[in-house]
Amino acid sequence: MNTTELLALDAKHVWHPFTQMQGWIEDQPLIIERSEGNWLVDTDGKRWLDGISSLWVTVHGHRKAELDAALKQQLDKVAHCTLLGQANVPSIELAAKLAALTGLPRVFYSDSGSTSVEIAVKMAYQFWQLTGRTTKKRFVALKEAYHGDTIGSVSVGGMDLFHERFRDLLFPVERVGVDSLAEIEELFAAKHDELAGFVVEPLIQGAAGMLLQRPGWLKGLEALCRKYDVLLICDEVATGFGRTGKMFAVEHEGVKPDLMCVAKGLTGGYLPLAATLASERVYRAFLGRFDEAKTFFHGHTYTGNPLACAVALANLELFEREQTLEKMKQVEAVLAEGLAELARKSKRVREVRRRGLMIGVEIQREDGTAYEFGERMGFRVCLEARKHGVLLRPLGNVVVLMPPLSLTVDEAKLMLHALGDALTR
Ligand SMILES: Cc1ncc(COP(=O)(O)O)c(C=O)c1O
Known part of the structure; x- marks a missing residue:
């Protein structure tokens, strides 16, 4: 089929x-057919620099030889088998690697x-039920937080734009801002007996529009979480997976969470895989005799898929072999320099917010007012x-x-040039 037929x-x-x-067709969607390194190729053979890593996942680019090879090797062994009641080789090796890293x-x-x-929230909830603190049921999260769908x-x-419509289906959550730790301490002091956990994107809230937390805020939050349990x-x-310049954002402030959620870049953009990593304290609470029913009754059909785990393992090895974090500097x-210059020169840039290679450029009208939602x-x-x-x-x-x-x-220079020119137009 040609592009027109495929689009139809x-x-x-x-x-x-x-x-x-x-209006889908008017928005000029591309149909991607192939890829090479940091580039995608559409059905008309045109090459596109993948400036969003295909939704923040392809940390080492597309068609990375080592990742292709890892996947092919695993295909020759087994593509899928369940983790319910049995184990597989790549999921074991990957778990050990993730544990060592975090x-x-x-x-x-x-x-x-x-x-x-979802799993982290359920684990935290059940943790308190199992440890006798049964009133600790509520969660705290940030304003403008995005944690999935x-x-x-x-x-x-x-x-609100994404979530308000579903309000009646949702459980209530305590909502706080990032400005003040004092506000959080006040909440913790008053309600810690009801609070199960604080869910937070460390250092920078991505989907909220790349909102930065001030240095030290996360560390302060960790101290409050410890103080009030x-x-x-x-x-x-x-x-x-390197996005903020370190393997994980928590490393910037030496923070050790009780539960940590990872996905997106884990397989380098090859296959859908996620993990919820837990501390020994959390894990131990779930141990007991079979008839005590302390089991974590949760699991998805493709949990621990061997293909995904094999490619994730190869992806983590690449970070070491290629010195990815060092090279990206x-x-x-x-x-950083190019965007600072753009912000100096163009009144249409309201603010550049950046942590590593996680960047948001907020735009505005030349008179400093904000564009309406409907203007797109x-x-x-x-x-x-x-x-x-x-x-x-x-x-x-x-x-x-x-x-x-x-x-x-x-490629970075091309991105800067494209953005600068687009803003002028
Ligand atoms: C911080 C954060 N949490 C959770 C999610 C949800 O991930 P997924 O789209 O893989 O369900 C996203 C996706 O953008 C995210 O940015």
Whole structure:
């Protein structure tokens, strides 16, 4: 089928996520057919620089030889077998690796960021039930939080645009801002007997529009969680696997969560895999005789899928072999400098918010006022950037730059040029 035929069929049958399908074709969707390194190739053979790492996942780029090979090798052994009541080789090796990297020894697999958060919330809830503190049932989360799209992860989320419509289905959550630890301490002091856990994206709230936390805030939150015995649940779905310049964002502040959620970059963008990592304290609470029913009754069909675990393991090995975190510093510096210059020169840049290669450029009118939601200016800027062969995606008025960590300096310069020109247009 040619592109026109494929597009017509897509419009007829595929319901795209986070997408207003009325107007889908006018939004000029691309159909991707192939990929090479940091580039995607569409059905017309046109190459596109993947400036959002295919939704924040392809940390080492596409068609990475080592990842392709790991997947093929595993295919020759077994593609899938269940983790319910049995084990498989790659899931064991990967769990050991994740434990070594995070200091959290117990690994519970699932298949998306949303499920990893859903699981963390259920684990925290059950933990207190099992340890006799049965009033500790409520969760605390940040304003504007985004933790995924299942009902539990939507409950701890706080983005009205996405979540308000489902309010009646959601469980109530205590909502706090990031400005003041005093406000959080007040809440903890008054209600710690009711609080099971605090769910937070460490350092930077991605989908909220790349909102930065001030240095030391996370460490302060950890201290409060310890003081009042509230479990600290860090959602590293977006920040994990090098995105912020360290393997995990919590490392910047030496924070050790009780539960940690990882997904997205775990397999380098090859297969859907997630994990909820737990401390020994949390894990031990679930141990007991069979008839005590302390078991964590949760599990997805593809939990611990061997193909996904094998490619994740190879992806983690690449971080070491290629010195990914060291190498990305150069590109980070180029983007930081280029974006600072863009912000100085263009009144259309309200703010650049960046942590490592996790970047949001908030745009505004030249007179400093904000664009209305319905103007879709973020989207229109991204559409302009496509004229330079660069794929970006907005979050409202924030243009997101989340390139592969393997981005080259020349590619970084192309991204800067495309964004600058798009803003002018
Ligand atoms: C911080 C965070 N948590 C959870 C999720 C949900 O992940 P998934 O889309 O894999 O369910 C996302 C996705 O963007 C995210 O950014």
